Amino acid sequence: MAANMYRVGDYVYFENSSSNPYLIRRIEELNKTASGNVEAKVVCFYRRRDISNTLIMLADKHAKETEEESETPVEADLTEKQKHQLKHRELFLSRQYESLPATHIRGKCSVALLNETESVLSYLDKEDTFFYSLVYDPSVKTLLADKGEIRVGPKYQADIPDMLPEGDSDEREQSKLEVKVWDPNSPLTDRQIDQFLVVARAVGTFARALDCSSSVRQPSLHMSAAAASRDITLFHAMDTLYRHGYDLSSAISVLVPLGGPVLCRDEMEEWSASEACLFEEALEKYGKDFNDIRQDFLPWKSLTSIIEYYYMWKTTDRYVQQKRLKAAEAESKLKQVYIPTYSKPNPNQISSSNGKAGTVNGAVGTPFQPQSALLGRACESCYATQSHQWYSWGPPNMQCRLCATCWLYWKKYGGLKMPTQSDEEKSPSPTAEDPRARSHMSRQALQGMPVRNTGSPKSAVKTRQAFFLRTTYFTKIARQVCKSTLRLRQAARRPFVAINYAAIRAEYADRHAELSGSPLKSRSTRKPLSCIIGYLEIHPAKKPNVIRSPPSLQTPATKRMLTTPNHTSLSILGKRNYSHHNGLDELTCCVSD
Structure with a gap:
């Protein structure tokens, strides 16, 4: 009962998409609308994946400077896995407010200002715990240090001078004293x-x-x-x-x-x-x-x-x-x-072999049922091959999936549980010195994540259809004869530049004349209509033989029948006539006596 009771000031998870991670918000007000629903006015927190790469570099620089100022740096003592997961616990506070339906709440979490006196491992050891140290302004895209920081430590203490002995003069500047x-x-x-x-x-x-x-x-x-x-x-x-x-x-x-x-x-x-x-x-x-x-x-x-x-x-x-x-x-x-526990199935669940969806988030007590879908594909995060529930993750054409544990981690922390080769700390990401490489990469690729499927056609990767390019004989011959003019290597590097077709044809004509001794004959033109009519008068077409069958009692006296289309008969010019071209044939009528 207490776990499902949400009060003003609580940090909660909000779900706005079945495939995206939860939103982290702080409840400021709970208002009842005219329709009887409850809306929550919340303060927005942003993850690293929600801000630009330029601001992420500024955040990393600020974290490095903070570590250098502290007396006991712990970043060097962390493993690669801990560093990877620590980035998922970092949030950025904002002054932005928004209203969300209270029914979209999916649980509670804890968000605190980064305490320099505590170890960062304390945030990893606790579930649903996050920290922040910078304030993000989404309107102007800036990061600023939070002014609510409490100065704790010996460097922030006042220096108390020793007590002066009797008779000694006070050498302090009197104008600065009370x-x-x-x-x-x-x-x-x-x-x-x-x-x-x-x-x-x-x-x-x-x-x-x-x-x-x-x-x-x-x-x-x-x-x-x-x-x-x-x-x-x-x-x-x-x-x-x-x-x-x-x-x-x-x-x-x-x-x-x-x-x-x-x-x-x-x-x-x-x-x-x-x-x-x-x-x-x-x-x-x-x-x-x-x-x-x-x-x-x-x-x-x-x-x-x-x-x-x-x-x-x-x-x-x-x-x-x-x-x-x-x-x-x-x-x-x-x-x-009071918000009851959300129990509806997630659309990203992969159905089991019996056609039924598994339990949401892998409830305790669910019997293990291995799934036959996507056999041989392991979890994209922990590389596990067995799980009581699988979830599709990433673009649909990639057919990636996560186990129940890694899916819950993805929804809460906005990243994969285990570091991979595609993560930003593993792959050499483009720097400011190489802006061309950065311009050809998406924000998800730079952060080591595949493109997320948010349910809209724009977010999904467009599937490319295969096609076949059929070249003509003239093109094949030109590749061998006109190599100097065609220059295949340069043409392949510039696929959108048109090839000078006239120059290639002229060179081919000259080469053909040199080899055969006669210039290249141009394509024969169509004969005039008078020549065709004269030829038809001299060579009339033969009439097809009509088969007459004797009348019978079983057949009616008059019968009309269609002949089977004969696509092999061609016209005089060796081409199909209009009837053959359109799949039509002459109607043959057989009239019985």
């Missing part, structure tokens, strides 16, 4: 300090009344007084009181100089209403990722200004209202959903 701004042991009482702060607030309210921009933002006296009571006014007043040795008269004179009262503003007052709306929209999209907020929404603001505004915004009524609205929406949404 400065004392308040003394709790002041000669003033708490009541006197509170009275001074009230005077500072009143001066701030009066200063906002005199300022034109402030009167537009805070049109009422109540709003001006609330703005003057913020921390920026109080900090300025207490700092002024400290700098003047807690002398109230001197500090008050500084609050109201000759030019007018001092006006102190914080980020809440400096920002306009439109900028506040942009900030709330960016916060809804990126969360507390202030770098992305500044880059995409508020590039004219400094990072310090955005962070300061965020913590001031959290003290406003606007933040409280939004928090209450989100809590109310969360109460109305689904917290969890």
Whole structure:
């Protein structure tokens, strides 16, 4: 029951194709549609097979740099099989959201940020466990390091200097040290300090009344007084009181100089209403990722200004209202959903010898039944020849198959369980120095995988039909006589360039004239119609003999019968006439007395 219960925040497998690997997603929301179905709003994770080869090279470079920075590199200690399977556990986080039917969930998994203090073997030892360290943006096709990394290790610790002995001078730069701004042991009482702060607030309210921009933002006296009571006014007043040795008269004179009262503003007052709306929209999209907020929404603001505004915004009524609205929406949404175990047969299952499909994913307790289909073909991953269930894998014309264990590994991890000679670490893949070789290879071939059959005609490999090229006698003779003009080797290297047929014919005519002593006769032309008519008048065609049979009682008096087509009789010119060419013969009528 608990295994089939899915909650918000779970990492799950989604199936969008019967032949492709599962999609890995994180559930953000569970919503019920008008038709009664449940849809899940999810965050997308991408595998290595889903991104381009250029980004894969960047990811490998980042992993190598991370390994060099770590004190205990473990990549060299891994076997080829472990390195191969470790690439299947790497994911790339994205900011992309999508909605998928909850009925397409096929199980739970675990995804975590790569921890530099743990061994990578810990991810291989656990089933359904993945890691990520980079963020992929599918819209602009970029990879960035995740900013949520926690800096752990001795290189991130502060260097604490030794305690100075008495009498030694401090050689540190004093400007970089903290400065004392308040003394709790002041000669003033708490009541006197509170009275001074009230005077500072009143001066701030009066200063906002005199300022034109402030009167537009805070049109009422109540709003001006609330703005003057913020921390920026109080900090300025207490700092002024400290700098003047807690002398109230001197500090008050500084609050109201000759030019007018001092006006102190914080980020809440400096920002306009439109900028506040942009900030709330960016916060809804990126969360507390202030770098992305500044880059995409508020590039004219400094990072310090955005962070300061965020913590001031959290003290406003606007933040409280939004928090209450989100809590109310969360109460109305689904917290969890129950998805039963998917038990329908997979279309990629290879039927057994008795014509029945095997159990889905090889359920426990299924008796072993060897299959006669594709006899002699082993599993493409582990090369096993016996399995209680086989699955077709790859292009249909290749007739590849996987055993039940390797098929489940393919669906979960998006690759073959065992490394093969076609994998990228085995075969020398094209590099940036040889772009021509890379351009003639598909993305699946570069990653060591055959083309996947997604069920659509476009993804399947087109089967080439065999054909026979029948050459004429003239072509055969020209190959031997006109070798210098034909140049077979050059013509074979350029199959799409037309051959100069006229030059070859002219050379053949010259060679024929040299050998026989007479020029090559041209092809005889068709005789005119008058000559043919004259010949037919001199040599008339013979009429066919008609066989007359005596009448009988069993046959009717009048009988019409067709003669058997005689395809051997030819016309005068030695060619078939129209009747013979179209498979027709003259009708012969036999009339009995």
